[in-house]
Amino acid sequence: MNKLTMKEIAKLANVSQSTVSRVINGNTGVNEEAMKRVLQVIEEVGYVPNKAAQTLKKSQSNIIGVCLTETYNPYFVELVDALESEARKIGYSILLHNSKHNPITEWESIQNFIARQVDGIILVPTGEYNIQRISKLAIPTIVMTQNRKPLDSVGLDHMKAGKIVGEKFIHAGHKTFGYVGTNPDDDKFLGYKSALYENGFSFDLKNYIQLEETSKNNFLMRRDIEDYLNKVKSLDFTCLFTNNDIMALEFMKAARERNIKVPEDISVIGFDDTYLAKIMGISSIHQPIEEMVKTTIDILVDRMENEVSSESVQIKLDPTLIERMSS
């Protein structure tokens, strides 16, 4: 059997190759008869147009490049899932890369996206490293879950989320506050602190359970948490906000082994509202993934269709707190 190309279909249907093209692209102005014949041949032989040729010709690939930093956190999995569904709906495929928090790998992925003529990029960045270079690209790029200024971004309002948690704790009568995270300049933490200060409380830095930047899985997080607990002997706070659900989970497990009761002794609130939180009954800040993804794709489509790049947008969605037994 010959390789299946338009030419081949044309021959079989007794028309010219361009007529086949017209039929496939749903162009008007094709004889009913001819169209039926072409369609039938296509059906019979199972012909599928070669995307590489289409891409080359149209400079449009119908691919969206997605580059994440990790898949360990279930949050990102739910994200990919939603992205794939949403992209599929509008005829796009997802080329998935994982930078694993490595800026070099990230840049390689971007290069690959360029080479493959992706129409758009969705990025969970490793940091600032490649942002400038990326913003100079001709390919529209949306950053998810964080703000990286020259680029468009869609994410939750982390500052506000931190505030909500802080206020929630205060209303519940707590007077001493803890936090688990990797970076004290993080917006979640800043929002949390500001809620405390605005209400006449303060945050004691010794209650910041600092995880190493590189502690990107349960095991490493757990180790850091254990280290902290072993060091401080007794906890000087009665409530705890964690940077994500995994940290909340690991803290709660470590606490249980030490007979620290959640929520009686310590209230815990996590972040992301992944199914980990649902499974374990952890209160958590909900990330409206569906909405975020829809918004992201909307902006991306807009950027892809309208060459004229207007000002970049930073969209911050409103966080909500889902309360469960841990608080």
Added chain:
Amino acid sequence: MNKLTMKEIAKLANVSQSTVSRVINGNTGVNEEAMKRVLQVIEEVGYVPNKAAQTLKKSQSNIIGVCLTETYNPYFVELVDALESEARKIGYSILLHNSKHNPITEWESIQNFIARQVDGIILVPTGEYNIQRISKLAIPTIVMTQNRKPLDSVGLDHMKAGKIVGEKFIHAGHKTFGYVGTNPDDDKFLGYKSALYENGFSFDLKNYIQLEETSKNNFLMRRDIEDYLNKVKSLDFTCLFTNNDIMALEFMKAARERNIKVPEDISVIGFDDTYLAKIMGISSIHQPIEEMVKTTIDILVDRMENEVSSESVQIKLDPTLIERMSS
């Protein structure tokens, strides 16, 4: 700035386009001088060759199409992760699709793979539906985690895994046995049963907690398990093997609420050894994902390189039981 093409690079470096091509493809027989100049220009302008054109020309895309049935089970996430890493190492990208257990969606994904000229396909199939069609394709395809006969496959020996669990329970002194799953013809269950029968025990079908085929998330599984527990009043088995870790988890949670103690009242063993099992201390059959993925990619590479398609292979790796507190 002009669009970056080889022609453009050639002009800037004062050589012909074909020389640029030679440099890029590491071909011998290029003047040292010229090569340096070309390389420098490429570096300066940040040129990346157009993959669409390369694909068209070489009929080779360096893409591996991956189509899963779900990402709800963390097992599949770990799988994708490993696939992406391994593929990247040998210069391939992953085009990720999710059929969501829908054969029609699955076939659409396959069509997309064909259109994109992927060099190979890795498939977690929705069932038998498309297997015949796929096996007729010119694209090498490997099925993961199950056997689908005309195709190559790599997976765990489910039958043996079932046996191991059955024998383990028997050695621990259990006399009555339970199972949670969606399909009683499943190899895991068959292996489990055979271990029982070989040792003079039997499996009472009323101890089969039947989940609906469509119960593909925690919530639905939980509902089915609750229904069962409400129906039977008291449990007629002292140990339980579940089709995957999520089911084990949900059973344990439901049990806890009913004051059924694990492992005192009931021993539980799950399947996949995902991090859910690790987090929750659930004994589980370990899936050697790394090894499976490496094997899969090896076979795929072999198939991609050697046109001559020899007999299909069905690789079944040996399962191991990881014991934790639940058993």
Added chain:
DNA sequence: CTGTTAGCGCATTCAA
């Protein structure tokens, strides 16, 4: 309504 034609960006053959 339809066929002919000209590239899209690249790898590769053939001459030089």
Added chain:
DNA sequence: TTGAATGCGCTAACAG
């Protein structure tokens, strides 16, 4: 060692 020429499969004028 190099450049010119060809064609991968397709879309989109253009001419009929």
